[in-house]
Amino acid sequence: MLLAIDIGNTSINLGLFKQDELIDKWKVCSSAYRDLFKGREKRDIEAIIICSVVPSLCQKIEKSLNEELNIRPLVVGKNISVVLPNLYQQPKQVGQDRLVNSLAAAEIYGFPVIVIDFGTAITFDFVSKNREYLGGIIVPGIKLSVDALSQKAALLPTIKLVSSQTPEDLLGRNTVQSMLAGAAYGFGSLCDAIIKKMREKYGRDILTVGTGGDISFIRSYCSQINKIDEELSLKGLWLIYRQKIEKK
Numbered sequence: 001m002l003l004a005i006d007i008g009n010t011s012i013n014l015g016l017f018k019q020d021e022l023i024d025k026w027k028v029c030s031s032a033y034r035d036l037f038k039g040r041e042k043r044d045i046e047a048i049i050i051c052s053v054v055p056s057l058c059q060k061i062e063k064s065l066n067e068e069l070n071i072r073p074l075v076v077g078k079n080i081s082v083v084l085p086n087l088y089q090q091p092k093q094v095g096q097d098r099l100v101n102s103l104a105a106a107e108i109y110g111f112p113v114i115v116i117d118f119g120t121a122i123t124f125d126f127v128s129k130n131r132e133y134l135g136g137i138i139v140p141g142i143k144l145s146v147d148a149l150s151q152k153a154a155l156l157p158t159i160k161l162v163s164s165q166t167p168e169d170l171l172g173r174n175t176v177q178s179m180l181a182g183a184a185y186g187f188g189s190l191c192d193a194i195i196k197k198m199r200e201k202y203g204r205d206i207l208t209v210g211t212g213g214d215i216s217f218i219r220s221y222c223s224q225i226n227k228i229d230e231e232l233s234l235k236g237l238w239l240i241y242r243q244k245i246e247k248k
């Protein structure tokens with residue numbers, strides 16, 4: 001079986017694939033990287049592929065997995081590549097997670113395609129009708145923005161962004177509800193406006209795929225997103241690994 005690992009600034013997403021089927025998935029905080037498996041069975045793991053936006057943490061996890069399972073992980077951008085033409089002015093500046101998501105969206109949903117990842121940052125990425133990665137947009141993430149607001153404004157509390165805690169109305173009637181409304185309607189409107197501008201420039205019928213840790217909170221407030229795929233990055237890692245195997 002293949003273990004796919006997506007290392008982010010806030011959390012680590014893991015998925016276990018048996019052939020082309022995702023049979024298990026789980027998430028741990030990035031600070032808890034020493035306990036990736038949480039009691040799960042790991043004896044049937046035959047290969048590991050990692051995508052990371054935190055180089056120092058990736059090195060620690062690589063070493064730990066190699067020692068624990070005697071498997072040398074494949075790291076995207078290091079010893080395995082995303083097979084997608086990258087038209088960034090400086091291609092190495094593109095986060096490997098963005099390329100993995102772009103490849104997955106193009107392969108699964110077709111292209112041209114817009115991918116929006118609601119993580120620590122919100123990224124908008126575009127794959128053209130020629131299956132080329134053209135570039136994207138980076139916006140501070142929802143949680144990052146709300147946390148910064150709480151830290152910089154003495155009278156504003158810290159709030160949690162979960163799908164079960166959403167604004168009761170457009171206008172908040174207390175501080176928490178006002179902050180939730182700002183996060184939901186503010187970022188939802190931002191998301192929709194950017195998608196519309198991208199469609200005006202690149203094609204009005206372009207499919208948009210949403211993913212990332214905060215997608216469950218924001219999904220109901222983004223009318224321009226066509227598909228939700230919370231496992232997009234894991235599926236992308238599987239596709240990259242499969243491409244490598246097929247080349248042998």
